[in-house]
Amino acid sequence: MPDHIASFPFWEGFSVTSSTQSGQSVSIRLEPCPAKARLCRHCSSVAPKVHDVCWRTVRDLPIVGHALTLEVAVYRVKCDSCGRTGSQHVSWLDPHARVTHRLAAFVAFWSERIPLTHVCQLTGLHWSTVRQIHRQALERKLAALPEARPKRLVMDEFALFKGHRYATVVLDADSRQVLWVGEGRSREAIRPFFTWLGVERCQAIEVVAMDMNTAFDLEVQKQCPNARVVYDLFHVIAKYGREVIDRVRVDEANRLRDQSKLRQVVKRSRWLLLRNRENVPEAQLPKLDELLAANASLMTAYVMKASLKELWQTPGGWAWRAAWRNWLAMARGSDIEPLARFANKLAPYWRGILARVRWPMHTGQLEGINNRIKVMKRMAYGYRDSAFFFLKIKAAFPGNP
Numbered sequence: 183m184p185d186h187i188a189s190f191p192f193w194e195g196f197s198v199t200s201s202t203q204s205g206q207s208v209s210i211r212l213e214p215c216p217a218k219a220r221l222c223r224h225c226s227s228v229a230p231k232v233h234d235v236c237w238r239t240v241r242d243l244p245i246v247g248h249a250l251t252l253e254v255a256v257y258r259v260k261c262d263s264c265g266r267t268g269s270q271h272v273s274w275l276d277p278h279a280r281v282t283h284r285l286a287a288f289v290a291f292w293s294e295r296i297p298l299t300h301v302c303q304l305t306g307l308h309w310s311t312v313r314q315i316h317r318q319a320l321e322r323k324l325a326a327l328p329e330a331r332p333k334r335l336v337m338d339e340f341a342l343f344k345g346h347r348y349a350t351v352v353l354d355a356d357s358r359q360v361l362w363v364g365e366g367r368s369r370e371a372i373r374p375f376f377t378w379l380g381v382e383r384c385q386a387i388e389v390v391a392m393d394m395n396t397a398f399d400l401e402v403q404k405q406c407p408n409a410r411v412v413y414d415l416f417h418v419i420a421k422y423g424r425e426v427i428d429r430v431r432v433d434e435a436n437r438l439r440d441q442s443k444l445r446q447v448v449k450r451s452r453w454l455l456l457r458n459r460e461n462v463p464e465a466q467l468p469k470l471d472e473l474l475a476a477n478a479s480l481m482t483a484y485v486m487k488a489s490l491k492e493l494w495q496t497p498g499g500w501a502w503r504a505a506w507r508n509w510l511a512m513a514r515g516s517d518i519e520p521l522a523r524f525a526n527k528l529a530p531y532w533r534g535i536l537a538r539v540r541w542p543m544h545t546g547q548l549e550g551i552n553n554r555i556k557v558m559k560r561m562a563y564g565y566r567d568s569a570f571f572f573l574k575i576k577a578a579f580p581g582n583p
Contacts, residue, residue, distance in 0.1 A: 188332045191426075192213055192274060192282075192284060193252075193274060193578075194273050194274060194463050195214060195215055195218045195272065195273065196212040196213060196214055196215060196272075197212065197213060197214075197215050197253065198210055198212060199211045199212070199213050203248070206247070206248055206249060207248060207249045207250075207251065208245055208248045208249070208250050208251070209250075209251045209252075209253060210250065210251070210252050210253070211253045211255075212252055212253065212254045212255065213255045213540075214255060214256075214257060214270070219272040220232070220257055220259050220271075221270060222259060222261035222263065222264060222266070222268070222270070222271065223268055223269060223270060223271040223272075223277060224261065224264050224266050224268060225261060225263050225264040225266075226271060227261055227262075227263035227264065228309065229259035229260065229261040229262065229263075229270070230259075231259060231260040231261075231262070232257050232258070232259055232260075233257075233258040233259060233260050233267050234257075234258050235254060235255050235256070235257050236256055236258060236269070237251075237254065237255055237256075237382075238250060238254045238256055238275075239252070239253055239254075239280075240252045240254060240275060240278060240279065240280055240281060240282060241281045241282070241285060241305075241306075241307065242281070242282045242284070242285050242497075243282070243284055243285050243305075244304075244305065244306065249306040250554070252282070254267050254272075254275070256270060256272060257269070257270045258270070258355065280311070281307070281311070281315065285305065286319075288305070289301055289305060289307070289312055289316065289319075289320035290315060290316060291314045291356075293312065293315070293316035293319070294316075294577075294578075296561075297561050297562055297563075298312050298313055298316065298562070301316075306321060313570070317570060317573065320573050320576075321573070323459045323577050323580070324573070324576055324577055324580075327359075327580055327581075329358070330354060330359060330361055330383075330581075331383065331386065331390050331494070332354040332355075332356070332357075332358055332361065332383070332386075332387065333356060333386060333387065333389075334354070334355035334387075334388060334389050334390075334391075334543065335352055335353065335354065335355060335361075335387060335389075335390045335391070335392045335409075336352070336353040336355050336390070336392070336516055336540075336543070336545050336547065336548045337351070337352050337372070337390060337391070337392045337395075337398050337402075337545075337548075338350070338351055338353075338392065338393065338545050338548045338549065338552065339351070339367045339546065339556055340397075340552045340556070341345065342365060342568065344433070347365075348365075348366065348367045349363060349364060349365050349366070349367075349562065349568070349572070350363070350364050350365075350366065350367050350371060350372050350375075350398075351363050351548060351551065351552065351555075351575070352375055353547065353548045353551065353579075354581060355391065355543060357581035358547060358579065358581050358582055358583050359579060359580055359581025359582075360387065360551065360575055360576050360578075360579040360580075360581075361375070361379075361576075362374075362375040362378065362576075363572035363575050363576060364572070365453045365568055367395065367398075368397050368429040369397045369400060369401045371397075372397070372398065372401055373401060373405075374403070374461055375505065376405035376406070379405075384405050384406045385406070385407065385408055386408075387402075387406040387408065387409040388408065388410070388541075389407060389409060389410045389411075389412055389537070389541040389543060390402050390406065390409050390410075390411055390412070391411075391412045391413075391414055391541075391543040392411065392412070392413065392414065392545065393413065393414050393417035393545065394413055394417060394418060394421065394531055394534075399411050399534070402559075408417050410533075410537045410540070410541060411534045411537060412531070412534060412537045412538055412541050413531060413534035413535055413537075413538070414541045414544045414545040414546075415544060416544065416545070416546070417448050417545070418490070418528070418535070419487065419490065419491060421524075422487055422490060422524060423455075423487070425484050425520060425523075425524050426483050426486075426487070426518075426520045427455050427456060427480075427484070427487065428456075428520050429512075429520035430479050430480060430482060430483045430518060430521070431448060431449075431451065431452060431455060433479075433482065433520070434448050434477055434479055434480060435448045435449045444476075447473065447478070448473070448480075451470075454466060454469065454470055454473070455470075455473075455480065455483075456485060459488075463484075465554075479518055482516055482518055482521070483521055484516060486509070486512065486513060486516070486521060490508050490509060491511075492505065493506060493509065493535055493538075494535070494538050495507055496539065498539065499539055502536055502539055503536075506532060506535070506536070509525075510525055510529060513525035514526070551579060554578070555575055558571075558574060558575070558578065559571070564567055
């Protein structure tokens, strides 16, 4: 390419003095325009005194598929206003940066939508450079959010790695903003959230929805003295399915080991029994009815699950207490050991179930967010840096405007 002198608006204050092309790369040489006033980057005052000049090599957006490198001459000026010596102010380039503002904006935009590896292929930048730009953009986005003043919280965990390693997510139930993400699901693991929240905001929390996680419950009671805990229906019923229906089904299958056909019917009925009746396909309803009619223990466990769900629909406190005592008495007197054991385990949690009458909350909205978190994790093929992953989660769910 021939040497030339030209100015472009995206390189404000500089002129192109030469350019070269080598393969799939283009290099452009930029020098300050003599007619453009030089500004101090510290105080933005005009600084006409030039101390010396330094050449910086920076990357810019590719041109028609060619990687673009800029060789920029930046003056070091002495400012009469603030008395400091430093590089001149460049509107499109940060001090010490190796990429221009528009390339950084391009990287930040696409890093939220496609895997970082693909952004590297688009820009020709190294993966660590792309991740650093993306991380800085996420931090700026979160710093710009107004201070959260939550009244109602939702807490749940999701699988972070294989091997039963979990992370905890805390959501503002009103704004749908992810307030905090941390590795682990113990009391010690979630304590930093309440430290970040502070005493004043902890006292303002009115209710927290969660599953039957004792660690969450105890830490909320300690840190948020005015908060009520609400247990989510889905998690309680899922626990009932695992500990009661599954156990009764296995016990009944073992009891029928001498009757192979009946045993196979019971063994293969797991998903049929765990489903709500209204969700069972019409073609399988006769099979379900026949199975329950032939086995009293399975019938009892199935009916007691439906009765347990009704506790979350009871309209008033006194009606709920009567329904709860009735369910507890029937479970303990059922002569079905897994059901009685589950009832005894559930009994200490009655306040969290009763709170549903006053606070009709659940963790469903956070379950949806957890599904999107799994998609983010799959897109990136996993994250080596959990802190960076948690930053992406909080930035992806900043709450309602």
